[in-house]
Amino acid sequence: MDESDLIFINGTVLTMDDEAPTANAVVVRNEEVVYVGETEAALAWKQKQTEVIDLAGKTLMPSFIESHIHPSIYGLTLLEVDCKPTATPSIAAITEKISEKAADIPEGKWILGWGWDDSKMVDKRNPTRWDLDQVAPNHPVVLKRTCAHMAVANSKALELSGISENTPNPEGGNIERDEQGRLTGLLQEKAQGLLKAPKYGPEDMAKGMKLAQEQFAAWGITTVHCMSTQTADLQLYQSLLEQDELNVRVRPWMWAIDQNGFDGSMEEVLTVGLRSGFGNDMLKIQGLKFMLDGSVGGKTAAFSEPYLSTQETGILYNTVEEVAPLMKRGIEAGLRIAIHAIGDRAIDVAINSYEQINETTPIKHMRNRIEHCIFPTTKQLRQMKEHELMAGSSIGFLYHIGDNYLAKLGEERMKHAFPHQSFKQAGVIAPGNSDLPVNDGNPWMGIYAAVTRKTANGQVTGSEEKITVWDALKAFTTDEAYSSFEEETLGIIKPGAKADLMVLSQNPLDIDTEQLLDMETEATYLAGKKIFSKSTTRKGGSIVQ
Incomplete structure (x- = not known):
């Protein structure tokens, strides 16, 4: 029998294959699943260099696939001022963060942020250019809403972008104005394209x-x-x-x-x-x-x-x-x-x-x-x-x-x-x-x-x-x-599929549905290579193994 790289035993395997939804063991060789079934048969694949992973009752299933995200944009948000409601539950909290950022960088340097959500903030309103002007009048500031369909800019950012009260709305976009016709700083949809913030x-x-x-x-x-x-x-x-x-x-x-x-x-x-x-x-x-x-x-x-x-x-x-x-x-x-x-x-x-x-x-x-x-x-x-x-x-x-x-x-x-x-x-x-x-x-x-x-x-x-x-x-x-x-080859555990797998803390099919929010990944494998382990990841440390 051919040598194998990994053997998973002593757990519940959710294959996501309707024809054979569960198993007890999985064998991985050369980045692919080669056997799915019972423990005894799986162990017959064991060679000297094989790593046998005892799941100790935990659950193995295919790792997740995300059908619609923006990976590079998400990565850049991790470099920006965090304005998500969990970090800034109010406009005052947002301006405090902007004030801190402005104190750390030279005047004129752009401040970019991401994630504010008026529906989840105590103020229940959008931040305005005046809010941002109070704490960073000499820095151009642009903060994108969590939906990415709106952004708020302060007066300096609007000025540098050539946006004024006389700027017409672009087709498919809106430059918000108040009852007096003044710019509020909010730019919706295609109007965001008018901003001249520097590119990464x-x-x-x-x-x-x-x-x-x-x-x-x-x-x-x-x-x-x-x-x-x-x-x-x-x-x-x-x-x-x-x-x-x-x-x-x-x-x-x-x-x-x-x-x-x-x-x-x-x-x-x-x-x-x-x-x-x-x-x-x-x-x-x-x-x-x-x-x-x-x-x-x-x-x-x-x-x-x-x-x-x-x-x-x-x-x-x-x-x-x-x-x-x-x-x-x-x-x-x-x-x-x-x-x-x-x-x-x-x-x-x-x-x-x-x-x-x-x-x-x-x-x-x-x-x-x-x-x-x-x-x-x-x-x-x-x-x-x-x-x-x-x-x-x-x-x-x-x-x-x-x-x-x-x-x-x-x-x-x-x-x-x-x-x-x-x-x-x-x-x-x-x-x-x-x-x-x-x-x-x-x-x-x-x-x-x-x-x-x-x-x-x-x-x-x-x-x-x-x-x-x-x-x-x-x-x-x-x-x-x-x-x-x-x-x-993806999203399923069966012979011929890629060994993209994850070990879960619990079997999601056996718990109260309210506990789904508490599910944790114990380990993640990409093509049979462990790229995450909860047990070896320190707070603030690198996740990728």
């Missing part, structure tokens, strides 16, 4: 990405779909791969057109002939990413009916006539499409665009996607199934910002948000995600929300859309792998 360099990006990878490993995540890949991002991932410092599989979706401050690369991608699937097991191109609407938090997601107590229905970036021809060019060139659509009005444009393309160019085999896809109607679900479209479901939103959604949309509409049971009944594959750094990237929070339909404040909405723990786990493993045509 390659060294900054590499530093941030290394920090991000450590957190991915601690969460048990070994594959991530980068949903806003630009030139610098792709260069970063390739550079880390060349240096043998890429410790997470990356699946890039190239940002298609200039939007929201991001530079589109569709023309260049088409010119060089890049196709979906190009790359290797660590770095593999997925396709093109488009964007149709904004966010619920900023009331810019596009709905048919207005937000509560308003006449606002959100911002629709493009019509079918505008976006469908662009999508079609990508599809005809062999590139899959992922298109951001949160509200039903945006989802309509996405589906109608796909339908129009399918009239002349078959798309059903491609596993094209609608990102977030939070509020599809019953009709839209049928249309998605008809064209074999996938829903990149941001189920993590329900836990993290579901309370804000309820306040802006109401209970009736929220009953049908993140409809995972309806996805299942309609036959629509819906891999889950957090949209990190928009929200915390811990997959267990999304799994918990899918199973309980509870928000962070304990509100329950749309109980009929609950799914089982098993199905929720599949949303972050096998369904995710299906999304990239890798269901035979």
